[in-house]
Amino acid sequence: MKKTVKQRIISLLLMAAMLVTMVPAMAAPYSQEAEAIASADTPTVSVINPRIESVENPIGMDVEIPFFSWALESDARGVVQESYRILVAPTQAALEVGNLALVWDSGVVNSNNTIGVRYKGDPVEARTRYYWRVISETNIGTAIWDQTAFWETGLLDDSHDPWDDVGAHWITAPVGEPWQDIYNYTIEYDFQIYNHCAGFAFGGTSGSSTLFMTQFNINPNDQGGNPAAVVPMYRPHAWGTTHGGGIGRTNREISYIIEPEHWNRGTWDTNVWFTCRIEVTTMGNISQIRVWLGPVGEPLQPVSANNGTGAQVVEEVQAWALRRIGFRQTSNTSNGTWERADFTNVQVWDNTTTLPDDNSDLNRVFFADFSDASEDEGLDMWLNPDIRTAENAEPFNYMRVEPPTPATNDRFYWSVRNVMEPAPQNEPLFRRSFTVQTHSPVAHARLYATARGYYEFSLNGEKWATDSLHRNGRIISTIFSTRLMM
16 A cells, blocks of 8 residues: 555654664763773883892892893783883982982983893992982883882902901901811820830821920930940920921930839830820910929929929920820831830820819810720720730730831831811801990991802891892702801
């Protein structure tokens, strides 16, 4: 059916009305979304993790041209650095002032690099703190690190001695071998001469180059070769550098101690046992050695000049540390010398803090009576292949020291052992004491140490560091530690 003109007009009007009412309904959601977008925050970007040589705020840096690194953080995607500017100043406040106060201004550098940017300013000074800031321009805006960032230089090089500038000193372990050497001590031993003489030696370092020997001698070959003229003699020997030009093997007659009834001419032996006491006292680099002697069980007499009528003999030598003791005998068929002697009751006391007159078991550091060769003080700890031993005999145990069949030329036989033990070798403990004036407060202090984390640092007993095996600012592990104290 055909529509009339009137009907068509009415239809067009209805369609137009419907369109008018639909447009607001569709426009409302679009309008709200646009408003939400318009009210959202602008994307931000910031600098994080500023580092010098990959370390945050390092101190003691021995790098003259360090490199800078940083990172960018943003809530937007696709952020790219377009340029950067690095400022370095002597103080944090100077960073805010401007170029006149700066140590270095890199200027604007067009680069997206944020790692390994080298310092290009004037040479840095030793033991100096530098503050720095980086300004990064990105495709969405400017990023600035506005907190404190710094590095502090260490000693840098050997072109000058910074220790003299500040009066500082290295904290180090004691120089020398790790032995518990003592310089004030007393030695006693009992002996009898089996043939010709008895020689007892003591000293410090290894070898025979630093030994002092007390020798008691009735050997005609050492006294001019006339058997009828032989008298008991004390003959000190010293090997090594000595004070005052050295010690000559001076014969000092001791007939007032080893009396005629105590020894036998022709067999060149003693028929009684004697006790020898040696006292060593040290002041500075000089040690004084004094000797006392007497038959076992009787009062000891000082070994004096002029057969007892003069002053006690005092030998001066270089500072004579005690580490080893032993015996020395020699033989020579060309003149008939064959030195043999018996020893027992060897004792050593430490007189570092105790006077010799107060010696007791409390300060005795060594004793050997050769009662059991299987024990530490026994024969097997003393002998070398050239030394023979006799069987234990009454009235007490002893060790006989004698060369084998005499040699055609002088041949020396040593039996030497350590009596002082090595110092404990646990964790090294370095210590430095200092006094702080109450009227002059400490502004700051620095401890420079390599291998951070390999040590523990304490001040007045309080531990100040907890890092373990620290290298380049990273804690690698939690094992090992050595202690460093100041």
